Amino acid sequence: MDLNKSVAVIGAGIAGLQAAIELADCGLNVYLIEKKAYAGGNVQKLYKMFPTDDCAFCTVSTLLKPGIRKCFYRAGVTKHPRISLLADCEVKQIEGVKGNFKIAITQHPRYVSFNCTRCGECEGACPVEITPKKWNETPRKAIYLPTQMCIPQTYVIDREKCEPNCAKCVEICPFEGVINLNEQGKELELNVGAIILATGYKEFDPSPLINLKYGLYDDVITQLELAQMLDPNGPTGGRLIRPSDGTPVKSLIMIQCVGSRDQTYKKYCSTICCSYACKHARIIKAERDSNIDIYVIYMDIRTFGALETYYRECRELGIDFLRGRVAEIRQRKDGILNVIAVDTLLQRSIELSVDLVVLTPALTPSIGSDELFKKIGVETDESGYIIAKSGDKTLTSIEGIYLCGTAIAPTDFPSSVTLAKAAVFNVLKQINGGEPSS
Ligand SMILES: Cc1cc2nc3c(=O)[nH]c(=O)nc-3n(C[C@H](O)[C@H](O)[C@H](O)COP(=O)(O)OP(=O)(O)OC[C@H]3O[C@@H](n4cnc5c(N)ncnc54)[C@H](O)[C@@H]3O)c2cc1C
Ligand code: SF4
Ligand code: SF4
Ligand code: SF4
Incomplete structure (x- = not known):
């Protein structure tokens, strides 16, 4: 060659x-x-x-x-x-x-070859039900389709979860040799x-910013997690919910520049996160429920090029942009999150009570x-x-x-x-x- x-x-x-x-x-x-x-x-x-x-x-x-x-x-x-x-x-x-x-x-080993046709027979026959532990997981079998859009459109097997001596998927699969449970x-x-x-890339893990309580409060999530929540094929079927109790979200805050433009973490601007924060805010207001209150706490809004229209549309839809920095997030007894921040334009402190906080973390390798x-x-x-x-x-x-x-x-x-x-x-x-x- x-x-x-x-x-x-x-x-x-x-x-x-x-x-x-x-x-x-x-x-x-x-x-x-x-x-x-x-x-x-x-x-x-x-x-x-x-x-x-x-x-x-x-x-x-x-x-x-x-x-x-x-x-x-x-x-x-x-x-x-x-x-x-x-x-x-x-x-x-x-x-x-x-x-x-x-x-x-x-x-x-992947156990299922690329010749799988996604007929789903094996999934129906598999006796192992895996129950989700987190809101962003979906119930599945030991043999499952990893995502709706995966390439190739073939099943995979979580072999560690299989029942001993089971081969029901092999028996029912209409195509010989597509499943090989002994693959090495x-x-x-x-x-x-x-x-x-x-x-x-990946999203920067915001847990070190302890004032933002990511990983501590279930109702503090990231933009990538919000994208999954908004997806009709995703774990919530596209419903905007509070992960802690599954109730519908009536108000939320997005916090920009989490770990980006920050001398302690990532000094650079991640360049695209203002645009997708606006994209998500717009989807929620325009497609889900126009009565949901949305606040965006930002340092600067950097929606470059034609994406400025997202920002303009967001303002027209009533999304509240506040220039400032968040000092702390506290959870009330009823689960509501109190976000305490400084409004750097009006030089005043503010406190907002919301159902969900969405962090916009830096993007990293x-x-x-x-x-x-x-x-x-x-x-x-x-x-x-x-x-x-x-x-x-x-x-x-x-x-x-x-x-x-x-x-x-x-x-x-x-x-x-x-x-x-x-x-x-x-x-x-x-x-x-x-x-x-x-
Ligand atoms: C919340 C959010 C919303 C966004 N919305 C938009 C949008 O609306 N419009 C837009 O244009 N952009 C958007 N983006 C940006 C978009 O996701 C990226 O531009 C795009 O996904 C980049 O593709 P990529 O192939 O560079 O990286 P990735 O999608 O990260 O793909 C990298 C691949 O490499 C694999 N890989 C990594 N390391 C290894 C290794 N060592 N060996 C083998 N494989 C490896 C990974 O598994 C992965 O499959 C958004 C980003 C975020 C976070
Ligand atoms: S071998 Fe594993 S994947 Fe196949 S049916 Fe049995 S438990 Fe399910
Ligand atoms: S592995 Fe076989 S039974 Fe399962 S989806 Fe693919 S072709 Fe169908
Ligand atoms: S949120 Fe906006 S300003 Fe902050 S890092 Fe991302 S793109 Fe840059």
Whole structure:
């Protein structure tokens, strides 16, 4: 195999999927390596997406099959002759140089092959019922579909929860060999000419900010958790509830810049969180219940470009924006949360009583990125992001290793896709003997 024509993409979120499909459509062999059982990344949890308010997976494709909705196109990732989706994988080691990298991977068993048709027969037959422990989990069986939008649309098995000696799912599955309860993990070694890192982001854990009581009060949640709550396919069926007792929310406060623009935690602005806070506030007022009182406590509202319209619409819908900082959140005996803050415009202290508090935390590199970046030997800054080699954000300090999407910095879906295209461009330049852009 011509090594120079094989590329590994690590991370199968929107950015990794875009990069993989573009590379494969250009005739390269792509190993798309994903640590989870399925591709799709964080957008699986987001419900509607700005700027179009579409489902993230239903953006019309601009690729080689114009007119085909991207959801189908991306779902075809397992069928593309030049893409090998390696799910449930852990990258153990990366060594080598541009044009000849070796990647050692452990692939964990998934027990259900990509040939599963999602008929659901196995789920009906499985005797193990798993009861949710938290509001954002759904009841499921030991064999289950990980998310409604997962790629590929195949079941997975939580083998540790299986009943001893049970094989009911195998017996009922209409397709022989699709379920293999004895599957073992594998050690793989890949040889590739270039690597694209598309390892994405996570929300900063707000628990260290003890005044905000995240992890202590059930009714203090994050924006990513709110997105799951608003999703009709999500754990609450789209109902806005207080996690503590399941009652409907009549009032809520969003607190911006949690851990962002903060000298103790993350010094940078996470750039997109004002926009999705406005997106969520607008969905609640316009689509759920216009009588719900919504307050947003902010330092500055940074809704860049066309997203300013979200902010304007929010104001027109009666959402109350208060410039200030939160001192403390206290829970009353009846469960209501009292938010004590300073209004920095009017120089007064305020106290608001609400059913739900939604924190808007900083966005940071995804779980395990630090370990992976260390293994590769790329240089990172104090927040854990890779330091770009030059003005081109998709270049790392190691030739032949490129970056894209939110692995570079917090950014939105369209920019993640654009950065994936830029990384692909640099890989193609490498393969064709040109120098990457600088
Ligand atoms: C609450 C919220 C709302 C948002 N709303 C919008 C919106 O409305 N519009 C918009 O444009 N953007 C929105 N965004 C931003 C959007 O989610 C991102 O731009 C987009 O998901 C970035 O995709 P990505 O592929 O870079 O990263 P991710 O989606 O994080 O994907 C990264 C993938 O890499 C995998 N991975 C990580 N590490 C490894 C590893 N070591 N090995 C293998 N695989 C690995 C992960 O499992 C994941 O599948 C929102 C973000 C948040 C938090
Ligand atoms: S083997 Fe496991 S997943 Fe299959 S039916 Fe039995 S308990 Fe369910
Ligand atoms: S594993 Fe078999 S029975 Fe279960 S959904 Fe897939 S095809 Fe259907
Ligand atoms: S985008 Fe808004 S909420 Fe996010 S860090 Fe910047 S100013 Fe704060």
